[in-house]
Amino acid sequence: MNYIINGSLLFDTEEHLLSNKQNNKTLTLSAISSRLFCELLKNPAGVTREHLLNVVWSEHGLTASNNNLNNHISILRKHLEELADLHDLIKTVPKKGFALNRNHMIVLVEGEGKPVRTVQRTTVKEKPSFRPIYMSLALFILVLLALFTSLYGDKIHSMFANTQPKTFYKYKGCVLKTLREIPEKKRQASIALVMEMIRKNDVDCEYDRYDVFFYLSGEEQSTHQFRMLSLCRNENGGNYEHCYSIKVV
The missing domain is CATH 1.10.10.10 (Winged helix-like DNA-binding domain superfamily/Winged helix DNA-binding domain)
Structure with a gap:
């Protein structure tokens, strides 16, 4: 064949x-x-x-x-x-x-x-609109907040009620986005930490495109540890179709 x-x-x-x-x-x-x-x-x-x-x-x-x-x-x-x-x-x-x-x-x-x-068969791509992009991003943020709440408690809701993800670092096809501002002096250590987790979980930034969302609490920034990161395959300009979370033990 x-x-x-x-x-x-x-x-x-x-x-x-x-x-x-x-x-x-x-x-x-x-x-x-x-x-x-x-x-x-x-x-x-x-x-x-x-x-x-x-x-x-x-x-x-x-x-x-x-x-x-x-x-x-x-x-x-x-x-x-x-x-x-x-x-x-x-x-x-x-x-x-x-x-x-x-x-x-x-x-x-x-x-x-x-x-x-x-x-x-090839998938037919429709003309992108901003409405589904915003809706999918909003839905993902809500899910992400729910996941973090189960780990950190109700204080997350008050801390991130109006938070928008910010691009933190780009490496080839992977874009790291954080839900909390990270001090400049801790940026490189945080980048190294997240990139290490990406490599350990076989995320191929060379050929795949992912938006990687993560959150580091103040305590975790000090110890360079965090509990979870979430990845969304970004093939349609932010209209995420496949998202999943990786829990860090």
Whole structure:
């Protein structure tokens, strides 16, 4: 079976070959990268790290590790960008695994080139409006306040009743936003703390776009500790579709 992405990039699963008919570029993947790409294409909505490590490595008698997986994901992303400018096809799902960007169409075809089925259809983007952006942001802030209240108590409501998130730091595709002003002398330590948590939870700022919301109380600023940060995938200018929180133990 072969796959066609966006009508131009062909992936021959048997030959491990990527080819773009528009620019005549071709590239042969390694056996590991080919198996990995196959599993991603079979599971466009999402696949766990455990599944990939087992199917791509362990079942073939190879050593499975997150480091190996991350390296081959990076290799695939580079190849896809070089051949067809598909740098955003593979999305990282922190704490879970990987998924394919819904903005790209993927079709499964037979050896003769006849389409078997559409694996993934592109999503139709409507003209953005400010109303849904403000509504989604307001809803997220309310949810975030509720989460922090469960951790810190009712004092959060009085402290943040009229608070708007402020951009604190940008690193590639990740934008850090804080709900509390942080003194200049503590900014670098706070940035290092949040970025460390992002890396530990496999958030890929190189290829994914996230708004990262966090709050540091005065006590936590002094000890460089905090209890929770929340991430929202930002693909529509602030109209968040996927948000989740990471609790720090």
